[in-house]
Amino acid sequence: MKVIQHLIRTPESAIGLGILVLLALVALLAPVLSPGDPLRIAARPLLAPFTDPSFPLGTDRLGRDVLAGIIHGARTSLAVGIAAAFAAIAFGFCIGLTAGFAGGLVDEALMRVVDAFQIVPSFLLALAFVSVIGASAPVVVIAISLGAWADPARLTRAQVLSIRERDYVASARVIGMHPVEIALKEILPNALPPVLALSAIIVAAAILTEAALSFLGLGDPNVVTWGSMIAEGRNILRSSPSLSIFPGIALIVTVVGVYLFSEGLTKTLAGRRAEE
Amino acid sequence: MLLIVVVLTFLLLESASGDAVDAYLLSIGGGDAAVARSLRQAYGLDQSMAARLWLYLSSLMKLDLGWSIAFDRPVLDLVVERLPNTLLLMGSATALSFGLGSALGIVAGARPESPRDRVLSTISLILYAIPSFWLGLVLSIIFAVQLRWLPTSGIETIASGKAGLARAADIARHLVLPVGALALIYMALFLRVMRSGMAEAWQLDFVLFARSKGLSRTRIVLRHVARNALLPLVTMLGLQSAAMLGGSVVIESIFSIPGFGRLAQEAVSGRDAPLLMGIIIVSAVLVICVNLVIDIVYAALDPRVGASESGG
């Protein structure tokens, strides 16, 4: 609760939080707000927006409801973003923790792998991965997290290294705590917060990467995402710009929301650490 | 480290469905089984995976990047041909986004939390959130098709016979839109790092001291605060170089610039393992070089950092 109080203190993070809560609601309530398959052909193709009250944002090339696409797209885009960020952070955190805690050869080997992933352009990696394995939602998630786990791993390791030397860890060692116990009880809770602050950035980047992959024709065709809507709409950008503008606005609002929230979170966490 | 990259890339393409011959047969509209078999033989694709990996690695040791199947040319030729375009594109985009980002970051960070700061931060965020392909297309429609100020695509006017300065000016004109699109997107990152660095610097002792001495605000901003905030920005530059190379894939395809990103995409769709590995190796080397330069710059900017401490 205290965190939330802190968060809504600055207008930016309050706005960010508001946007995210709203989006989460839309995503969760999508089946209620717009029942049925959002990809079904519902009306005349290329219905202009704001002309038919039952299709307020019009229809696309095949006659699919744009509003339904945006509502359901919130679900998939957020799910892809959050899943990718979660996977990247969980994996990166484990690797960083192991490297930092084990030290020596293990550390050296793991960090070289981290280096390898950091010097390869992550979008190139995602592109290669998806075209090679085939485009489906889980593959897209893995592809994005493949390019994103190296940063959290490096950060976690740095955290572990600095925490390891602190007094309370040393005292735990003195009283004979098992190393695994120390890792879980003492180091993990202290190393996690700064890594979590990275998460928002990864979510935003993941949503954008998914959009770019869809643009190159590598999205999952069974679900609707904002990225695929923009990608499809850009073929008729000149004659029906609204088809790519509406999902584009949704994407921008989300990414801005995620960013504002993450800045607020970082500030709050930094503030709390300073208070400690 | 490079070895890990090479082996991982190789394994990734190995696990792909469809090989270079599948991709080639498709592009020529089909062929029978005998054609496919003889092509696989010609490119050595009928040998075992381990044998091919070993062959590739041993020729790599002799600095031979191998032969591209999709283009039927040496990988090195292709890479050398495309590298200048990408370097030009990425270099100018990085310089522009760094310059714009840090300048606006100074403006924003000069008075943190002021309306000016909020407006700038929000605009840069919105730009960051626009998918690059969309921004690229819209810029091209406005400036190339409607206003006709700039060319729609390409790296230079084709077969123009221009040389020297005229050619350079021509290339510059072609680069305005793609560089602009990339720079606008990445500007946000630099702006935000600069701004937050400055916000922190205001709290530092020597800045507080300078303020108490009654130095003019502009002077403090430029001499003390901004200078101090520039350091993390330089680090950021190194981290971003890999991301920028990846981001150019889409922009190069929209603006028809024959660069690295497009080559990589063609390598993937043509299942051209030697070419893709060549590209990844060269871009990795590039990123390492950039980071080396940045370490040196960093050391020059901040005497407290010895060259030995910085890693990359």
Add this chain to the structure above:
Amino acid sequence: MTIAHLSRRTLLQAGSALLASTALPVLARAQNTPSGGRLIVAADSEPKNLNPAIVASNGVFFIASKVVEPLAEASFDGKDGLSPRLATSWEGSADGKSVTFKLREGVKWHDGKPFTSADVAFSALSIWKPLQNLGRVVFANLEAVDTPDAATAIFKFSKPTPLQLIRNALPVVSSVVPKHVYEGTDIAGNPANVKLVGTGPFKLTEYKPGEYYRLTKNADYWNKGEPKLDEVIFRVLPDRAGAGAALEAEEIQLAAFSAVPLTDLARISKVPGIKVISKGYEALTYQLVVEINHRRKELADLKVRQAIAHAIDRKFVVDTIFLGYASASTGPVPKNAPEFYDAGVPTYAFDVAKANALLDEAGYKKGANGTRFSLKLRPAPYFNETKQFGDYLRQALAAVGIDAQLVNADSAAHQKAVYTDHDFDLAVGPPVFRGDPAISTTILVQSGIPAGVPFSNQGGYASKELDDIIARAAVTVDTAARTDLYKQFQKLVATDLPLINVAEWGFITVARDSVLNVSNNPRWAVSNWADTALKS
């Protein structure tokens, strides 16, 4: 012949000026057109092997057909639908075992050496028959090429080979390359495969990878007064939106092969100075086909296949996905091949109730969730339209209780999955009809084709009756009898539905008004452009 098949819409968009110009006799046109100038054209791919004698594909022909010529080119009004190029006449023997070509005299290669029957014999025996993707089928039984003099080439076959097939295949399979450049070398690796040497109206003078191909006028071209243009430049524009923008900005003058997306045509046709032309692809008809894996129990049932055929609204496909730039198919031979086309085949009207009834009859009742069974649907990624049809088919099948899960893959992976691994239930493919059913159409339904052959029957369908007709037609020399066999072939395919033909389409050319003599033959985009001109 093609005028009858143009829809009202095409006529309107082709514009009266164009129709008037193509209606004029060839000679008059040649004298009135201006000469000189540089034509810049959009190209979306850069083939690594540009030799049309080895790689007979549209991507190669688009550029190479201006440099290397075939024996004859397709024509709207010529005898047999052909207009002579390097051959001036062709005649078959009664037993179908030989064809005599009279060759054009006074023709020179771009390197100055004379063109003779030896070049034709060499190309046929050393390249077309053993190496070329399509020539391997057409010239399978070619034994020898006799050259009694420099202007005569007599093709000898071991088994009867119908002249009708040879004639229909000529524009595609008969690109002649110089013997003196290729003889005694590794043909597949010869540098001339990239630096072409031909007899055509243009010479390939420069290639900048990723940027452009430059073709310059061949001053010694055998047809005096041609070519009209000084230069043709193929500018590489891989992004679909790029061609339209470049045309509007007057950076290029022509975009063929639907480089401007269909969705943008209605708008761009209203831009002053730009014309949209749907003519000139009649001999390059693409077919939108639902490929069926007959190994799947449900799909082996004819009733289920009929139900799927009834579930597809062809009018929606033509009007919405192709925006009218296509027509509904009735069977495996398109209407653009009037020599073979038979309209009297069973058709499947859009009828959801009937489709549901057929599926019920077949014993696949709807489950509690309204679904009868699930399928894996793989739309080919090569065209926007094949992907969109995949999206549509999923919805159309859902309406009759079949749950189709779309699988999206890039070209190489799609090809491997469908044509080698058979990892699909339904696939959407765009096979091409190449002038004669024997070239690339019968292979779509014939049994016994090994795995790994793209655009062939990989669905495990086998019908002895159909195989028999195909085998008989392959050796039937008499044109009328052979044509009749292919009519039976169409009826059988439409009845038994080894695959479902949905629509057929040609491509669209968009050009500036200044480009003259566009689309004046049925393979225009891949013909030699000798008479194409620019209004200054």
